Amino acid sequence: MKTIIVNQPGDVQVIERDMPVRKPGEALLKVLYGGICGSDLGTYRGTFAYADYPRIPGHEFSAEIVEIDDNPQGLKPGMVVTANPYFNCGHCYSCERGLLNCCEHNETLGCQRDGVFSEYVTLPVERLYDGKGLPAKTLAVIEPFCISYHGVSRAGIKPGNKVLIVGAGTIGTLASIAAKSKGAEVYICDLAREKVDYAVQTFGLAGGIVNTGDDQAFLKQCMDITTGNGFDVTIEAVGTPATFQNCIDAAAFGGNVVLIGVGKKNMDFNFTIIQKKELNIFGSRNALKKDFLELIDLVKAGGVDLEKIITNTYSLDDAPRAFNDFDKNAAHMLKVIIKF
Structure with missing residues (x-):
């Protein structure tokens, strides 16, 4: 499969790597759209506070479920989902108080750990949220809206x-x-x-x-x-x-x-x-599960046309150009989306 990687500031490549192997409790996902976050752009520029290299970017996305076990959420193959990308440790003082978004040891996809800018990824099932029929392109913008x-x-x-x-x-x-x-x-x-x-x-x-x-x-x-x-x-x-x-x-x-x-x-x-x-x-750091659920419902009800925030769409193979264009023309571009 193809994967986008930032080797060092200013150096983005599309590489070939092995498909991920799904573990118990995880779903195999086919990524559909991914948004280039300001943190991804900062990683490209070398200005992001939490970046190290090499790094697979990406945490704003929509994906189709390919494989999944029976689960309480009722998620099934073929459904289009997005996900909470903020991995909390579960045992720090913030986590003990339910403040999972500001975990002391937080690792966000594409930031402190590799992200989802690959054709296929695996993620824990409990992190996935049903897109409720929203267009895949719209669903990819839910995470920044949550922030x-x-x-x-x-x-x-x-x-x-x-x-x-x-x-x-x-x-x-x-x-x-x-x-x-x-x-x-x-x-x-x-x-x-x-x-x-x-x-x-x-x-x-x-x-x-x-x-x-x-x-x-x-x-x-x-x-x-x-x-x-x-x-x-x-x-x-x-x-x-x-x-x-x-x-x-x-x-x-x-x-x-x-x-x-x-x-x-x-x-x-x-x-x-x-x-x-x-x-x-x-x-204000990250977002909570309730933010994702509330906003999916809000957008589904027609409260906001999120696709108006998308100004540029690139193919996966054009990812290096997408990052370079965004870097050079940030004053004229809002949300840049990659179609996987």
Whole structure:
């Protein structure tokens, strides 16, 4: 079978390797579509905090069940599924408290362990979720939606809240959709005007901010939008010190700040602003089983057209070009999908 591998930063290949052997409690899956996550792009660029090499990327996907034993979920060969890709240890303090998404020893497919960008993979049956008839291409985007949805859930958004999403990539745009679904007045910010305009126009957001790097101009736009108050909620979906600072600065006194983005750089800032504003700052990592189940139902009910987030589709053999194009044109591309 064919497998995509990142040998080192900037070096992606499609190689031949043996088919996986299914173990008891696992299903053999034929991968249908896989999305290139920001973490996969970071692995390609050498900027992802959790990357090592060589690495098979991929954890956003849909697949057809080829072989599976009888199971309580009622999953059978021929069904199209997605999966929870965050492997928790089961014995750390977080796991003991049921916080499986932030396991101290978490290993996410494609990050700390090899991912699913192969024609066939095996996974534990309990990690699989029935796609309930959703198109395979749509189902491949459920996992990043879960990442965004989980972060938005941490924010405690109330109807009518003014919310700023910093970052108009896939995770930020999906976070804007999730925040809007909770009744918020949502604005999105990015360096790339094209991405801001696409998110606002495609998903009916309240407005957008193009941040040119001028902090004073950025803050003035935020204050103009909120009549000088700042945003009730700000959500960081990039993973840089500058964008986290944007979220701190744009938040209202008593506001909530959520960090979804992952980065490697340290930050130096006047932390007393947290005390002065009495900010509530939340980290958001991965997602929970309930997020997957709720969002599959939400999309199935027609609440969100997830395929609008997909801007580019490549074949498996074109995977090296997909990574290179995404790297060079990230300002013009949202979700990049590989068809297996």
